[in-house]
Amino acid sequence: MIRLERIFGGLRSRLLLLVALAVxxxxxLIVTANIDARRxxxxxxxxxxxxxxxxxxxQQQQFIEGARQLLAALAHLPSVREQDGAACSALFADFLRLYPFYANLGASNLEGDIFCSAxxxxxxxxxxxxxxxxxxxxSGGFAIGEYQIGRITGKAAVNFxxxxxxxxxxxQGIVYxxxxxxxxxxxAREAELDPGTSLTLLDRNGKILVHYPSAQQVAGTSIADTPLFKEIQATRGRGAFETHNLAGAKSLFVVAPIQGETTAGADENYAxxxxxxxxxxxxxxxxxxxFSRNLLIFGLVALVALALAWAFANVLILRSVDALRSATKALEAGNLQARTGLKPGKSELADLAHSFDAMAERLQDRELKLSRSLAETTELKNLLDNLFASIVSGVMTSDLDGxxxxxNRAAxxxxxxxxxxxxxxKNLAELLPPLGTSLLPYLFKVRKSDQPVIGIELSQLLPQRGTVHLRFNISGLRAADEIQGIAMVLDDVTEKKRMEAQHLLLQSMVSPAILEQLDPEHLQLGGQRSEITVMFADIHGFxxxxxxxxxxxxxxxxxxxxxxxxxxxLIEEGTIDKFLGDAVMAWFNAPVPQPDHVLRxxxxxxxIRQAIRSLHDSLSPxxxxxxxxxxxxGEAVLGLVGTQDRVEYTAIGDDVNTAKRIQEHAGIDQILLSAAVYAQVADQIEVHPAIEIQVxxxxxxxxxxxxxGLK
Known part of the structure; x- marks a missing residue:
């Protein structure tokens, strides 16, 4: 008994090996063929x-288009426009008999009250x-409404x-x-579907609108808790899947959405x-x-193979198998020097042993090469990690869901x-609200269009830095011509925004012509003498x-x-030097030369005279x-006056003071010109006779x- 058990135990492992190799x-193959057949x-x-x-x-789209055309025709009927309920209802009843696939036709006024119905x-x-x-x-056009069980007809219907x-x-109202x-x-009945095939129309809440065969389910029944509806929600109502049908049988399903309710200004919603x-x-x-027939045949063949293996097993085969087994276990344990020790021969086992020894030798060589490659790869990875960490711009990567x-450290x-x-x-939506949620639409846009989005500028309040301005560039990470993820590069443009704001403030304080002449890298104090026409304008009574x-x-x-x-x-391209309380100082012919500066x-x-008159029309007396x-x-010295920390571009000279003194003698709405001004444009202007003033x-x-005025 002990001897038989020992023999059986020794042969069992060898028979299992033969089964693994042959059966x-x-x-x-049978299982794979069955799987392929099922697929x-x-x-x-x-x-x-x-x-x-x-x-x-x-077919549903054809019905929708037919409804669009029918309602367009009904909307132009005189009885509908005149809200003649009796005539309209009779006409709509005729239409309903003509188009039996409609459950109802009618019209209402602007308040929603029905005045006409079939x-x-x-x-x-x-x-x-x-x-x-x-x-x-x-929307002023055709609209699709709810898919529901009609309150009047008790039938499943969709409203237009x-x-x-x-x-x-x-x-004036609507036709519906x-x-x-x-x-x-x-x-479904006319299509002569195979027995057991079901057709179900559901609304978004899982309520049955239409079911075939109708004897299985009643319209209006909710199946929101069934595996079928949960699978529809998981697939967003599109594609194919496998789940239990409403009768509890495992079934193959195909689902598609049908156009549902729409409202003005809203995206199309599949209801x-x-x-x-x-x-x-x-x-x-x-x-x-x-598959059952093939399994039966396979079982018989396997039993025959086991019987033959038992009958033809001998010491030579078992010894070779033991050698292979020992070498395989040693190789499995990580000993790449494991060999069978069998000499090459003409038998299949000898060939197998020789192939095993050759494979082990190649694995040993490959392990050496792999070790060297791993060392090189590790070195390259460390280099790339250092390079990635040293990038000044922030870099983040994410999957397609954010x-x-x-x-890197910069981010x-x-x-x-x-x-x-x-x-x-973490998900991008969790990133420093509301920054992350502001970025998500751009991420989904890149995912959908496969086009990068460049120059997204967002502001964010950071606890330790205050308000910062960030610029994002978002693009897709591609692999095998498909987007596998999202790459985001961010830069801190807070300082740049601050400089731009300062520049805008400077533009509002300094004449544009002066601003174009200023070189921030070569600012020097001092000026040069030039002929200019100086104007002082003052508001009286302020x-x-x-x-x-x-x-x-x-x-x-x-x-x-x-x-x-x-x-x-500014219309005459003059340079405004400064605002002096309720007065303005300006000049012409600098910094850009103007041959007609006096006339300007x-x-x-x-x-100014005309502008103030126009302004008076809009003001209380x-x-x-x-x-x-x-x-x-006259002549004046124009240039930068002040210190390196605070400078001002201005004009200095006696002729500038003279213009100011003349303005101080100007009466109500008077424009006084010096003799030097009059001498240059006397033939182009009209003036009152000259007077003398002591300034x-x-x-x-x-x-x-x-x-x-001008001549």
Whole structure:
């Protein structure tokens, strides 16, 4: 007994080896063939179901288009426009008999009250809250409403609406139609589907609208908790899957959405799903029978093979097998020097042993090469890690759903975080709200279009840095011509934004012509002498009116007058030096030479007069202030005055002071010109006779002219 047990135990492992070498591949082949057959059958069934889905969805689209045309025709009927309920209802009843696949036709006014219906309605119904009514009125066109069980007809239907306009093109109400969805069940019967095949139309909440065969389920029943509806939700109502049908049988399903309710300004929303399924037992009946037959044949063959292996086993074979087994275990344990020790011969086992020894030798050589390659790869990886960490710009990578997989130190620093653990492994939506959620739409755009998005600028309040300005570039990570992930490069542009803001502020404080002449790298104090025409313009009476206004209103009023004067000067390309309280100092012919600078100053003064007159038209009489202008031409020194820390571009000289003194003698709405100005443009202007004025700082009186206008 002990001897038999020992013999049986020794042969068992060898027989199992023979089975593994000879029998198991045949079993694998049978199983693989069965799996391939099932896959082929699955694809065939799903293809048939897909064609039926497309046919059904296409038919529904034809019904929708027919409803669009029908409602467009009904909206133009006189009885509908005139809201003649009786005539309209009779006409719609005729239409309903003509088109039996409609459950109802009707019309309502702007308040949603039905005044016309093909059905006899015994209770008051208002459509103001119906999606198709809202959509039709808000969009001004055809709208698709709810797929539901009709409140009046008790039938599953989908509602459509279209606006009715009067002769002036104003909305008057809507016409509506309810498409009876029982045509789906009729189509399924006519298609002569295989027994067990089911067709189900569901709304978004899992309520059955139509089911074939109708005897299995009742319209209006909720299947929200069934595996079928949960699978529809998981696949978002598209594609093929395998789950239990409503009768509990494992089935193959194909699902497609059907166009649902739409409202004005909203994206198209699929409100219902069409699911067609075939039980697995029905789809795989022939394949299962063939697989059972093949397994039976395989079992008989395996028993014969085992009997032959037992009969022809001998000491030589067992010894060779033991040698192979020992060498294999040694190789499995990691000993690449393991060999069988068998000499080459003519038997299959000898060839196998020789092949094993050759394989072990090649593995040993490959292990040496792999060790060297691993060392080189590790060195290269360390180099790339150092390079990635040293990039100044922040770099982050994520999968297509926004889950961050990698980032460098710059990204952590720019975002004011502690270390990589604050980023890696988290979703982009969790990144420093609302920064992350602002980036997600761009990530999905790149994922959908496969096009990079460049120059996204966002601001974020960081606890340790305050408000920072960040610029993002987002692109796809490609592998095998497909997007496998998302790469994001971010830069801190806070300092650049601050410099741009300072530049804009400088533009509002300094004349554009002066700003173009300034070179920040070569600013030097000093100036040069040039001939310029200087203008001083002052608002009269501003000091007295300031006692009647608060500070905010006073500044607002002053800005209106100063803006009118400044615009008139800039139109003639004059340079505004400064605002002196309620006065403006400007000059012409610098820094850009202007041969007609005197005439430009005169045109600018006349423009100020006209601008203030126009301003008076919009002001209360108590706020209508006068002005006085003085103009003189002469030499002045123009340049930078101040220190290296604070400079000002201005004009200095006696002729500048003279222009100011002349302005101080200008009366209400007077424009006074010096004799030097008049001498250069006497043939182009009209003036009052000259008068002499005594100004501060001058021993001799000055001859001045009051400007009337241009000749």
């Amino acid at each position: 198991i591949p045949a079993f694998i 082929t059958a699955t694809r065939t069934v799903q293809a048939d179901l897909q064609r039926l889905i497309r046919l059904t969805v296409g 059905l006899r309605i015994t209770r008051r119904i208002n459509l103001a809250d119906r999606a198709y009514a809202i959509g039709a009125l808000s 609406g279209a606006p009715v306009f009067d002769a002036q093109g104003k909305p 139609a309810a498409l009876d969805l029982s045509w789906l069940e009729k189509q 219902v799903y069409l699911a067609i399924g075939v039980p697995r037992d029905l789809a795989f009946a022939d394949i299962n029978r063939e 889950n961050i997989s990698m980032c 952590v620093r720019i975002l004011g975080l502690r270390d990589n653990s604050d980023l890696v492994g 000091t007295s009116i300031s006692e009647q206004l608060n500070a905010e209103d006073l500044v607002s009023l002053l800005n209106q007058y100063l803006a009118a004067m400044a615009n008139a000067i 100053a005169i045109r600018s003064a006349l423009a 108590i706020f209508r202030l006068s002005f006085g202008i003085g103009i003189h031409v 501060k700082g001058k021993h001799l009186p000055l001859r001045v002219y009051e400007l009337i």
